[in-house]
Amino acid sequence: MKEFDYVIIGGGCAGLSLAYELERHNKLLDKTLVIIEPRTEYKRDKTWSFWRTFDHNFDDCVIKSWNNFSINTSSNSHELKSEEFPYQSIDSGKFYKKINSKLSSNKNISFFKNQNEINTKNSIIFNSVFEGELDKSKLWQHFQGIEIEAAGNIFDEEIINLMDFNCDQRNNVHFFYTLPFSKNRALIETTWLSDLEDQSLMDYDLQLENYIKNNLRIKNYKINFTEKGAIPLFYPSFKNDNKIINIGSVGGMTRLSTGYTFLNIQEHSKYIAKNIDEIEKIKKFSLGKKYKFLDNVFLKVLKKHPEKMQKIFFNMFKTTSNTVIKFLSNKSNIFEDLSIILKMPKFIFIIALFKK
Numbered sequence: 022m023k024e025f026d027y028v029i030i031g032g033g034c035a036g037l038s039l040a041y042e043l044e045r046h047n048k049l050l051d052k053t054l055v056i057i058e059p060r061t062e063y064k065r066d067k068t069w070s071f072w073r074t075f076d077h078n079f080d081d082c083v084i085k086s087w088n089n090f091s092i093n094t095s096s097n098s099h100e101l102k103s104e105e106f107p108y109q110s111i112d113s114g115k116f117y118k119k120i121n122s123k124l125s126s127n128k129n130i131s132f133f134k135n136q137n138e139i140n141t142k143n144s145i146i147f148n149s150v151f152e153g154e155l156d157k158s159k160l161w162q163h164f165q166g167i168e169i170e171a172a173g174n175i176f177d178e179e180i181i182n183l184m185d186f187n188c189d190q191r192n193n194v195h196f197f198y199t200l201p202f203s204k205n206r207a208l209i210e211t212t213w214l215s216d217l218e219d220q221s222l223m224d225y226d227l228q229l230e231n232y233i234k235n236n237l238r239i240k241n242y243k244i245n246f247t248e249k250g251a252i253p254l255f256y257p258s259f260k261n262d263n264k265i266i267n268i269g270s271v272g273g274m275t276r277l278s279t280g281y282t283f284l285n286i287q288e289h290s291k292y293i294a295k296n297i298d299e300i301e302k303i304k305k306f307s308l309g310k311k312y313k314f315l316d317n318v319f320l321k322v323l324k325k326h327p328e329k330m331q332k333i334f335f336n337m338f339k340t341t342s343n344t345v346i347k348f349l350s351n352k353s354n355i356f357e358d359l360s361i362i363l364k365m366p367k368f369i370f371i372i373a374l375f376k377k
């Protein structure tokens with residue numbers, strides 16, 4: 022069986038981002054890499070959005086960037102603006118195409134469908150695939166988005182609606198998210214923060230249909246693209262194996278309070294590529310203990326008081342735009358953290374802090 026210096030299990034966002042970083046920094050001139058990926062074709066399956074808090078490799082895959090965003094509850098609405106950190110959406114189809122075309126020019130890079138086809142005994146392994154089933158009774162962010170094309174020019178393409186809580190909450194946390202790519206084309210998502218056991222929350226088609234008709238007041242439209250997902254808002258436990266380096270969602274790159282993962286994956290990929298020659302010895306990359314701790318408290322409150330969350334999220338955005346963006350993108354300093362923490366209702370957060 023064939024052997025390789027590096028093995029990447031899963032050629033999705035993290036696996037391909039890492040391969041791309043290694044290739045562009047010439048780390049694969051005298052090393053071999055195999056990517057294990059079962060899919061037979063790559064096409065657009067996701068839209069990755071985030072605040073651009075640092076440079077990344079995929080500006081040419083961006084569908085659109087915005088400087089304005091809003092959040093609203095059933096009774097309040099708030100708009101923010103940031104010139105420094107635009108919000109961007111990436112077309113995963115373009116991302117896969119760009120990376121695969123770059124990787125195909127290096128003969129040291131191979132693709133296999135199954136790990137059983139290779140010998141990994143002497144390889145460094147980067148894994149982005151969850152082992153076994155994840156616990157459905159825990160907290161997840163689950164959602165469905167559709168990109169619609171309306172008959173007329175309906176949308177204000179300069180501003181995104183990050184969270185619209187003016188919708189049915191069903192004793193959980195529910196909001197809609199609208200990204201206008203042009204005046205008549207937008208991605209609209211219904212998003213829930215809940216466990217995955219309650220199937221009654223998953224009538225996504227109907228939720229989107231009602232929202233588009235009743236809230237956005239759009240009658241005539243066609244659906245160009247659909248995406249669906251469930252992001253675990255908890256870190257699964259792993260066996261400690263020094264030979265395997267977990268990457269992507271499996272590697273803890275999801276910010277648990279928000280589900281944002283894409284830019285963290287880019288930062289992790291850069292870190293690995295920079296340190297590849299000593300990767301088994303150096304400190305593991307993480308989003309930081311501070312965010313792990315704060316998100317843990319935040320999610321305890323969310324689980325216990327879902328009915329309070331729209332107000333809590335709304336208040337979080339009542340600070341300067343750059344403060345909240347940096348906090349949600351794990352780039353905040355202690356003063357920015359404090360300014361967010363002080364917006365939270367003290368009593369229930371203190372109780373959550375001491376609750377197991």
Ligand SMILES: Cc1cc2nc3c(=O)[nH]c(=O)nc-3n(C[C@H](O)[C@H](O)[C@H](O)COP(=O)(O)OP(=O)(O)OC[C@H]3O[C@@H](n4cnc5c(N)ncnc54)[C@H](O)[C@@H]3O)c2cc1C
Pocket residue numbers: 030031032033034035036057058059060066067068069070071149150248249250251252268269270271280281282283284286
């Ligand atoms: C629909 C959707 C939208 C999202 N939107 C955003 C967003 O807007 N912003 C953001 O920051 N994050 C977003 N996320 C979260 C996160 O960025 C993505 O899930 C991202 O794809 C995670 O990258 P990954 O490499 O960990 O997993 P994946 O991209 O899922 O890659 C895992 C790969 O492993 C492959 N695989 C599966 N089984 C095996 C196996 N047995 N052996 C080998 N390979 C296998 C899969 O085919 C896949 O290609 C979104 C997630 C989803 C699902």
